[in-house]
Each structure stands twice: as C-alpha cells, then as structure tokens.
Amino acid sequence: MSLWRFDPDTRKLRVNLNPAQSRPFALLIRSQMATGPLPFEQSIGLVSVDQAAGQIGWLGLATGNEVQLDGVGADAFSAINLEDFPSRLLHRSRRGCRA
Numbered sequence: 001m002s003l004w005r006f007d008p009d010t011r012k013l014r015v016n017l018n019p020a021q022s023r024p025f026a027l028l029i030r031s032q033m034a035t036g037p038l039p040f041e042q043s044i045g046l047v048s049v050d051q052a053a054g055q056i057g058w059l060g061l062a063t064g065n066e067v068q069l070d071g072v073g074a075d076a077f078s079a080i081n082l083e084d085f086p087s088r089l090l091h092r093s094r095r096g097c098r099a
Contacts, residue, residue: 002016002017002018003015003016003018004016013029013047015027029047039070044059044061045059046059058085058086059077060085
C-alpha cells in the first residue's frame with residue numbers, strides 16, 4: 001500500500017496499491033470510534049470495494065476486557081466459530097500490529 005485517505009463526509013476510504021494487484025490479496029482495515037455515555041448501541045457492516053470484479057469479506061468484532069457486549073445481531077451474515085476466523089488476523093490483533 002502506497003497511500004490511503006479516508007473522507008469522513010462520504011465515508012469512503014481510498015487505498016492506492018503499489019504495485020497494482022492482479023491476484024487475490026488481503027487488506028486488513030482496523031477502525032475505532034469514540035462513544036457517548038453507556039449503554040451504547042452501534043451498527044456496523046462489511047466494507048465494500050467500488051468497481052471490484054469480486055469480493056469476499058470477513059467481519060470481526062473485538063473489545064477490550066473493560067467492555068461487556070449485551071448482544072450482537074448478525075442477521076444478514078453467516079455465523080462462524082472463532083476457530084474458523086483466519087488465525088493470522090487474530091494474532092495481528094492480539095499483538096496490536098498495524099497492517
């Protein structure tokens with residue numbers, strides 16, 4: 001990745017890949033947001049790619065020990081077990097690496 005830019009008005013992330021990719025590749029995007037007083041409710045979804053020939057996505061939701069989730073609804077998603085999630089992404093998340 002040579003350059004990235006997020007436009008909060010359009011909520012679009014522009015990523016320039018150098019060199020350009022012609023084979024399948026992975027791009028890990030980490031995000032965070034400030035919250036208001038508790039309890040707090042937030043909707044999230046998959047990132048989509050404009051003008052892509054095809055897309056496959058994974059969505060993981062992680063919190064620190066100080067956060068307790070009362071409920072998570074994923075009606076439009078296929079549920080998977082934690083063991084099914086790509087382990088390399090879990091290891092990066094635990095180490096706090098930026099990808």
